[in-house]
Amino acid sequence: MSFEGFPVEVSPIYEGERIRKEDMYVEFGGGKVPYKFELVLSAPMGEVEDESVKVVGPDLTELKEGESYPLGILIKVSGSKIEKDLEPVVERRIHLYTNYIEGVMHLNQRYDIWIRISKKSVKKGMTSLSWWGKALVRLFKAEMPFIEKMEVTFITDPEKVKEWYQKALEIYNARDARARAMKDEDVDTFYGCVLCQSFAPQHVCVIAPNRVSLCGALNWFDARAAANVDPKGPNFPIPKGKCIDSVKGEYEGVNEVVAKRSLGAVKRVYMYSMFGYPHTSCGCFECIAFYVPEVDGIGFVHRGFRGSAVNGLPFSTMAAQTGGGIQTEGFLGMGIEYFRSPKFFQADGGWSRVVWMPVELKERVKDAIPAELYDKIATEKEVTNVEELKKFLVEKGHPLAAKLKEAAAPPPEEKPEAVPAAAPTLEVTGVPVGAMPVTGGGIKVILQGAKISIKKMVIKRVEKK
Ligand code: SF4
Ligand SMILES: [Zn+2]
Numbered sequence: 001m002s003f004e005g006f007p008v009e010v011s012p013i014y015e016g017e018r019i020r021k022e023d024m025y026v027e028f029g030g031g032k033v034p035y036k037f038e039l040v041l042s043a044p045m046g047e048v049e050d051e052s053v054k055v056v057g058p059d060l061t062e063l064k065e066g067e068s069y070p071l072g073i074l075i076k077v078s079g080s081k082i083e084k085d086l087e088p089v090v091e092r093r094i095h096l097y098t099n100y101i102e103g104v105m106h107l108n109q110r111y112d113i114w115i116r117i118s119k120k121s122v123k124k125g126m127t128s129l130s131w132w133g134k135a136l137v138r139l140f141k142a143e144m145p146f147i148e149k150m151e152v153t154f155i156t157d158p159e160k161v162k163e164w165y166q167k168a169l170e171i172y173n174a175r176d177a178r179a180r181a182m183k184d185e186d187v188d189t190f191y192g193c194v195l196c197q198s199f200a201p202q203h204v205c206v207i208a209p210n211r212v213s214l215c216g217a218l219n220w221f222d223a224r225a226a227a228n229v230d231p232k233g234p235n236f237p238i239p240k241g242k243c244i245d246s247v248k249g250e251y252e253g254v255n256e257v258v259a260k261r262s263l264g265a266v267k268r269v270y271m272y273s274m275f276g277y278p279h280t281s282c283g284c285f286e287c288i289a290f291y292v293p294e295v296d297g298i299g300f301v302h303r304g305f306r307g308s309a310v311n312g313l314p315f316s317t318m319a320a321q322t323g324g325g326i327q328t329e330g331f332l333g334m335g336i337e338y339f340r341s342p343k344f345f346q347a348d349g350g351w352s353r354v355v356w357m358p359v360e361l362k363e364r365v366k367d368a369i370p371a372e373l374y375d376k377i378a379t380e381k382e383v384t385n386v387e388e389l390k391k392f393l394v395e396k397g398h399p400l401a402a403k404l405k406e407a408a409a410p411p412p413e414e415k416p417e418a419v420p421a422a423a424p425t426l427e428v429t430g431v432p433v434g435a436m437p438v439t440g441g442g443i444k445v446i447l448q449g450a451k452i453s454i455k456k457m458v459i460k461r462v463e464k465k
Helices: 084-098 119-123 130-143 158-181 220-229 252-261 315-322 336-340 359-364 371-376 386-396 401-408 416-422
Strands: 024-029 036-042 053-056 071-078 104-107 114-118 149-155 189-193 205-207 235-239 243-245 287-292 297-302 331-334 354-356 437-440 443-446
Touching: 024 119, 036 084, 036 158, 053 130, 071 084, 071 158, 084 104, 084 130, 084 220, 114 119, 130 149, 149 158, 158 220, 158 336, 189 220, 189 252, 220 235, 235 252, 243 252, 287 315, 297 315, 297 359, 315 331, 354 386, 371 386, 386 401
Parallel strands: 036 071, 053 149, 297 354
Antiparallel strands: 024 114, 071 149, 104 114, 189 205, 189 235, 287 297, 287 331, 437 443
């Protein structure tokens, strides 16, 4: 494929290229910008102006260097083989193909995109977003031949982005709702995705009716449509095979395919648990589930949340622990639609194990939270640290409260000389401490993927002299 005449190079070798803040000309979306989206819509042949690229609002050189701006990427496609199911599939590839462009970095998806354009590329002549659009048209048509016509519109006008953003949210929501009526038991094939292996080489997404991809952009229908129309692409069928454990969600077929596609790095996967053999996480998860060892509960934080979660860690720190395609007990990247799954962490206690989530996220998944638990799940409004969380859970009568009260009860009185022989023996074997931040002395140590086994714990009173 030729990109002759382009001011910058376009090639898979630029995938994974990072653009630091100091090197960026401008950025679009990301945490500082509330309105941003990418959306692909299918349309009849007559309604798509083939290979047209428009910029609605200020173009690159009309923007102030070093700043962050709203952006909407709207792509219309048509073709005789194109069906609605393929819209999210094409949409997810915007991430891949944009990253082929020298000096353009694309992260995340849907309403959460974050793009940086490098100073170097603008200097080389990439002075308009239309170059990006032209590259996308060429790449998409070459890689997904079922796309017969394609038009790209970049919206930078803030008012128009905001207007389209609301429409886009409704469309994402309608797509997600489709898979809700199905169960994993209804199908004998799940689907996989390895699109993110350029960033996380061992990562394989397993997409089932009850487990949306962790980027949230592909559900089972979408992945199936992608695997059918582009069998050599990043999506592929995974015959479920024998069910090894229906509660944890372990399947022979899934283990086999994931082992093969991760080149042996991941041998077992539990679809409905964050402990033992959790699903791997690449980097574009919509939110993170984290274990809170002090209350033996699970907390959640979404990408847009500013500030620290109840464990004292902001999203970005936890994202670094979670991503990269490794299995990390105690940290798990997930798609927001998984909250609505009937199998939501079913091996770990499901909703009765959930202790904390930001208000914004709680509001967003309100429909999925069992009514009797809604007030028992804390947010940043009620608690800001683990001590406050403990009190909150006990006061509200959270399902974990009984265990917490038991743990807080004072130990029976004992004579000092009897202590060594009668000391309590605490067996903590296989407790997932991956999420356990150890603090003290002004430093913070995070034990990742560690298991601590304590055979015996002796507590002695030290007499002051
Ligand atoms: S997060 Fe998973 S489903 Fe989404 S693009 Fe990456 S590999 Fe594919
Ligand atoms: Zn990813």
